Amino acid sequence: DAGVTQSPTHLIKTRGQQVTLRCSPKSGHDTVSWYQQALGQGPQFIFQYYEEEERQRGNFPDRFSGHQFPNYSSELNVNALLLGDSALYLCASHRTGVVYFGPGTRLLVL
């Protein structure tokens, strides 16, 4: 049983560019959430998708957007990248109860 998978593992972009990160949830999970983890901090909730709609959103600007597909996989898009967007981006999935995390995508913005 594959857990939560994410791609790519690492990414380097320059300021102003756009990036798309991808996530496949754990088998049987229908809810996907995205988190940003800056260096030395705990993960911060970006948003959550359920039934292809954004259900909850954290304190992130509109430059951060997402999508969930009928097979429950998800994308995170970030436009107009800033240096401060450099972080580990974690995808998490659940159905009920425990939230499981993927390995993350390390984004570096130069």
Add this chain to the structure above:
Amino acid sequence: DQQVKQNSPSLSVQEGRISILNCDYTNSMFDYFLWYKKYPAEGPTFLISISSIKDKNEDGRFTVFLNKSAKHLSLHIVPSQPGDSAVYFCAASPIYGGATNKLIFGTGTLLAVQP
């Protein structure tokens, strides 16, 4: 506004001894608490959870204690092993009308278990 706080950035323990990691929260709406372990270059791995209707939950070497009146929880690892060395995150989940599992994380505690 840090709603979940882990005030000890690091902890060093001898192998075989007990590790106690602490976590405080401020939001009384939090109803479900989880502990995650994180190695470098990996995502957080779920360890153990506790619902607010309980004050203790055990799973092997790991026990979580919840004191709702003090808004405090702790993770006990007994006995500690070198492989337990990692960053430990406390997370809390608010319950709003049934929509849940948005996790609020603390800043983590780096546990080093010395052989």
